[in-house]
Amino acid sequence: MVAIDMDGVLRVAATRPGSPKRDLIAAEITYRRDAFPTLHHSEPPWDDNGEYADDEGEEFSRVGVEWVHDLLGRGVDVVWATTWQHHANTYFSPVLGFPDLAVAVVGDGSRFEEPVEWKSAQLSTDPRWEGRALVWVDDDIPPGWGIERNRRPKDRAITLSYRVRSYWLGLTEWDIDVLDAWLTLASTPEGHAELRRRRRAERERL
Secondary structure (H helix, E strand, O other): OEEEOOEOOOEEOOOOOOOOOOOEEEEOOEEEHHHOOOOOOOOOOOOOOOEEEOOOOEEEEHHHHHHHHHHHHOOOOEEEOOOOOOHHHHHHHHHHOOOOOEEOOOOOOOOOOOHHHHHHHHHHHOHHHOOOOEEEEEOOOOOOOOOHHHOOHHHHHHEEEEEOOOOOOOOOHHHHHHHHHHHHHHOOHHHHHHHHHHHHHHHHHO
């Protein structure tokens, strides 16, 4: 199971003049006032029709998008863990060629001060993921906010909270190499045993 964020992971900041060349997917997206996640998102300047489209368009990490397609082709369950919630399927899945993905973070989240608290609380306790290997990919996972410690004890070794190296770049080939190495282990009983061995060794060092 891969729970993936949108902003800073797949959707990245627009290329700045003089910045290094990045391999990106460009797309034009029109947002609608009546279908916009106002919690944790500032509303854009809507036009008279209640719509907004960035003049510079949107840009996405090509390797990140291709990785999601690869995961889906391998039969890996990919779910949204983003403050866009179901709107990620409305705006982003169509232009990136994804099917509608399940949404793992739901509700208004108003009792949480930060999105990371909201996401961590839901991902770590959702009974749908019990007994399953789970990796959370986000651009904002401060120390102590990973989901490992709050999952059931027997699931903690098969859990990974992964923060991408750069929210501006989003997912890079380096990130994907690390994630795929972990997913390879998480895909077999022998790999699970190795992850549990590593967790025991880590705990013994503390």
